[in-house]
Amino acid sequence: MASVSLNTGRLAGPRAVSRRATTEALLARWLLIAITLCFLALFLLLPLLAVFSQAFAAGLETYWAALREPDALAAVRLTLLVAAIAVPLNLVFGIAASWAITKFEFRGKSFLITLIDLPFSVSPVVAGLIYVLLFGAQGYIGPFLKSQGLQIVFALPGIVLATVFVTFPFVARELIPLMQQQGTSDEEAALTLGASGFTAFRTVTLPNIRWALLYGVLLCNARAMGEFGAVSVVSGRIRGMTNTMPLQVEILYNEYNIVAAFAVASLLALLALLTLAGKSILEWRYGDSLDA
Amino acid sequence: MVTASTPSLNAARPPAGIRIVGVAKDFGGDAALRGVDLDIAPGELVALLGPSGSGKTTLLRIIAGLEDASAGQVFFGADDATRLSVQERRVGFVFQHYALFRHMSVFDNVAYGLKVRPRAQRPSKAEIRERVLSLIDLVQLGGLERRYPSQLSGGQRQRVALARALAVEPRVLLLDEPFGALDAKVRKDLRRWLREIHDRTGHTTVFVTHDQDEAMELADRVAILNKGRLEQVGTADEVYEAPASAFVMSFVGDTVNLPVVVRGGRIFFGDAPLEADVADAPDGPAALYLRPSNLALTRCDEGGALGGTVVAVRRTANGRRAEVLTDVGAATVEVELPSGKTLAAGERVGLHILKARLFPTG
Secondary structure (H helix, E strand, O other), X not given: OHHHHHHHHHHOOOOOOOOOOOOXXXXXXXXXXXXXXXXXXXXXXXXXXXXXXXXXXXHHHHHHHHHHOHHXXXXXXXXXXXXXXXXXXXXXXXXXXXXXXXXXXXXXXXXXXXXXXXXXXXXXXXXXXXHHXXXXXXXXXXXXXXXXXXXXXXXXXXXXXXXXHHHHHHXXXXXXXXXXXXXXHHHHHHHHOOOOHHHHHHHHHHHHHHHHHHHHHHHHHHHHHHOOHHHHHHHOOOOOOOOOHHHHHHHHHHOOOHHHHHHHHHHHHHHHHHHHHXXXXXXXXXXXXXHO | OOOOOOHHHOOOOOOOOEEEEEEEEEEOOEEEEEEEEEEEOOOOEEEEEOOOOOOHHHHHHHHHOOOOOOEEEEEEOOEEHHHOOHHHHOEEEEOOOOOOOOOOOHHHHHHHHHHOOOOOOOOOHHHHHHHHHHHHHHOOOOOOOOOOHHHOOHHHHHHHHHHHHHHOOOOEEEEEOOOOOOOHHHHHHHHHHHHHHHHHHOOEEEEEEOOHHHHHHHOOEEEEEEOOEEEEEEOHHHHHHOOOOHHHHXXXXXXXXXXXXXEOOEEEEOOEEEOOXXXXXXXXXXXXXXXXXXXXXXXXXXXXXXXXXXXXXXXXXXXXXXXXXXXXXXXXXXXXXXXXXXXXXXXXEEEEEOXXXXXXXX
């Protein structure tokens, strides 16, 4: 299956060379490009460079020391762990939701679509508070769970819940338009040819959506690692225990431990850059199939 | 590439007929089908013809098991297919937009139905290969088996879709608007070619179309649907020459339609009695339907002829036609012109009705 997919990418042929039919004034074109570049440099590139220059300001030794600090390591571990749990969960939820919305007709469908967008419109802090209200010591089901020995808020489960909530729309939002456009006839064809529902999903649906899915997962992952607001409310910020990387950065910064703060921040920025690079490589390599 | 028929390509056993009994379909209050009965003989090629919204695609999908009927039954031979799932029905279904698996080569598309079989029923790799390649030859795509659907033309994709459907040795072959997305020339070629394939493989075949030419040229019998009801089933000649309803008459060919009144066995158009050869009809308002070729031009002052003025003369694919505005009733009537005959707008003519059918209205 893998070799086949590589072939599709290669066989899709060279990108069409675009030749402009419209010829805007040369000046206007350069002016727009210049404005965009300046803006990007000022607001995106410069801060990013600042993060790295601050991180290395006191030398490589201090940088490494700041990263090897147990609390920092714990924060890195927790962030990766939370992403490793939240992203696969949203992968499954996202596929299930997109499948339900695009392949079936049912009452309340538009309400479900609105619901999927909810995490985008609700402030992450509010999302965090919802979980505290539900699972906190004074919450609705918190005391019961506590009596069962389950700690949700100020522990890993709460952080995962908040992260899942905030990153839910990424996969579904990526898949729904694509699956709507592709319709159901491919799956129906597979069924008439004797495939079971699951076989049809595995051999037809999944390959059809794989690039959009990967794209959604990358975005979801970037947000899961970088989430601050919702996680900050539910984590309780116990050093070395419930601090994720963004929280660790803030705490260090508030303690005027600038170098350490920027060292962790640079690591976070590096993870984001890696995600971005992954996305760009996919776009460049499989741009045609992503459009499909 | 058309070679002598390969035994393995024919339907596995003698083809099964399809019997549709009282099939109805409701879409949340809207009736798409209102009790359709249709018998299709084994090995027959039948067209479901109708305008959009007539329920023809819904009927095809119910036969395939892609849609559940609200009432009624579908039999394949003696088996009640209504109780079977899509997979168990073993139908070959060709979708309107082909629905080829875009990430698979032509070979893998055709092989799909064989590869997904449970291990016990799955042919060996070599058998699959042989079978798929012979099907690809049958649809005249030999040498293209490693291409991907995006690298094929519309007509080629259609043929891959057909080969894929035939690969599972279907009991019946169902095609949804098989030529709908193709240009006129390719349509005609594929039409003839599909007839050949049908005659060689002998599958009971049902195809849906809104194109009357396609239905009448290709099918053994044409089933005409309108608003979820079956209006008429018959050979192309039967539906064209002896339409069962005004709808069938106007749907299967061009018609001229005159509102008339029947009084005492005579037909009146406005005040003028018409000399039309129609079977004895009950008194009352009726519609007189005739084909443009059923009108003959005469001089305007000839007795019994319908007088009128030429409004325009048009060229069609088959000849030339004049639009005539009748003196009585002010109806616009199309007349076929004999070759060599010229008419100009404004000229006075008489029309003789050679043949017409009367359908009571109201």
